[in-house]
Amino acid sequence: MLADPRPILLANARIVDPSRDLDEPGDVLIADGVIRDARRGIRASGVPEGTETIDCRGRVVAPGLVDMRAFVGEPGAEHRETLASASRAAAAGGVTTIVCQPETTPVIDDPAIVDFVLRRARDTAIVHVHPMAALTKGLGGQEMAEIGLLRASGAVAFTDGARSVTNAQVMRRALTYARDFDALVVHHTEDPDLIGEGVMNEGAFATRLGLMGIPSAAETIMLERDLRLVALTGSRYHAASVTCRNSLEVLRRAKEAGLPVTAAASINHLTLNEIDIGSYRTFFKLTPPLRAEPDRASLVAALSSGLIDVVMSDHNPQDVEVKRLPFAEAAAGAIGIETMLAAGLRLVHGGELSLLVLFKAMSTRPAQLLGLPGGTLKPGAPADLILVDPEAPWVLDPAGLKSKCKNTPFDEAKLQGRTVRTIVGGRTVYEYV
């Protein structure tokens, strides 16, 4: 174990702390792995001896991001991503907590696998890692997993990853049982029958490309079913990835009815649309698919209003072998953990979103939903925080990405704003030089 790092004073920063609705100039003092203080003028009242002072003029200090949906290939698909490589990508992207998905080999549906992931993360990862466990055994959609034991072993939520539980009875029982443990159920809502042979969003653009379409109703119908089951069971439910206007309408009604429902949107669906597929660019093949521009715009508005609670990366490393194929045959998914903040800042620079809302959705809200201690700069909280230069312009070079796979939709994109330092538990795990 490394010796405890020196105390750090982040001086003259713009403090953005959504947990206190705070966006103002100030200083942050970190010592012994926790945030000692975050307010104006700490310097005057003195700091412990040996404190490292970092001048943060023009920079933002915010809670580290909590990425609620990232695929990591460990165990079973280490060629795509390991906990170590994912954590390095996360650190470079300002993510201090990764919530990995249960679609591993073997599936995370057994307490021993949860334990394996936590131990591997402890030994190899430089940021926090918390697994979600399978909602149903083997992600089979038929029998519920050991929700109680999995939760006790450290699973922070229950999901079948990118699969939907199509059997409403199975879903109802899983929700009912999960409620007894106050477990959060996270569900990918896409009806596989309505997806059919579809590979991209249904509409004129798919028709032009000669690609079979996926109607957005495939998502909305499943979401609507789920929300009626939530009304029946009263369980805590989180829609894993909402992408279209009609789903937002369904979600709004459920929230207005007071149901314990939250929802996430991926950074991809907030910043890209179906036209980005251009001429069959497979890095833009996603699940659910990228939608039309009005859907994207309505997602951003819903994020701004709080209807969308969480923004996640939907990080999904895929190697060239499964991406350099005709569009219909290529694997879906894009990496994103390292670029989610920079992509999100596009919305801030474009005037579509405030910095406070962005950090709330990428940090504070996911931490709250999962019952994790991060997502805040309150004194006493773990020192999981990031230093961001919100203005720095840069061009994304995939070769420089830390992820094992380079399937980024922001390949050579012009971005503005980047993480310059990532601190986990008071220790600097990434520094941009």
Place this chain on the structure above:
Amino acid sequence: MNIAPKSSFVLSRRHLLGIEGLSSEDIAGLLDLAEEFVALNRQIEKKRASLRGRTQINLFFEASTRTQSSFELAGKRLGADVMNMSVGISAMRKGETLLDTAITLNAMRPDILVVRHHASGAVELLAQKVDGSVINAGDGAHEHPTQALLDALTIRRNKGRIERLIVAICGDILHSRVARSNILLLNTLGARVRVVAPSTLLPAGVEQLGVEVCRDMREGLADADIVMMLRLQRERMNGSLVPSVQEYFHYYGLDQKKLGYAKPDALVMHPGPMNRGVEIDSSVADGAQSLIREQVEMGVAVRMAVLEALSRNLPNV
């Protein structure tokens, strides 16, 4: 009589991947060039030497008889060395990817690759990895540019023009690359295009391609100059997209009665291979208004024109 090439037409691109992006001048230039080859093909001496020394590989990932033989004949008549490769039965079974196949063949230094693939966009993907010219012989439900060109040549020779003609394209629009290429080409040349099909065989937003959409043959064929029928694959008629062959033929099969809704001098086309008694009745397919056999003849001439035009851009040293 020796027919020398008169046209000096050059297509300002290396590949022919689709009709999309071609101007009306490009299309007219190709059709004019094809006319010369129609005349050549009707002679006893059908050979030209413009592709002598060139290697043409017909790379078919999806079975095809007529398109492949049409391209083969076109290449041979222009003097190219033509090799046919049906990948469905060799490399793909061994797990070789599309791009591996492309890179392997490219190392054999072909000048022209004619490619058909079952996935939309696959031919364009392959074109990024090879040095020669690539001709799309059909990719998924995306494009089949030489089919649209041969259809246009057939129409122009019989009607004298394409502008302002009413063309009804009938049948499985959803899965049809022939329909997409034809819609693009006919719109570029100023025709009025209709698509006629049950709603389950119409892709979403098809009207945004610039067509009128009809669900009824009487309405769709009214005043039509050209009736273009599409093939409907049998596996799509088992209740998944239409209830049965019988019902499909009843509402959408082209028989003499339905053809009567069109103009008296309307002409009938089909890209083949036909399902007689499914989308078209034999009496219509073989009748006086049918251009189906002429389409096949024009196919060779159009493919010669495309090969010739692209070869004019190939490096000579």
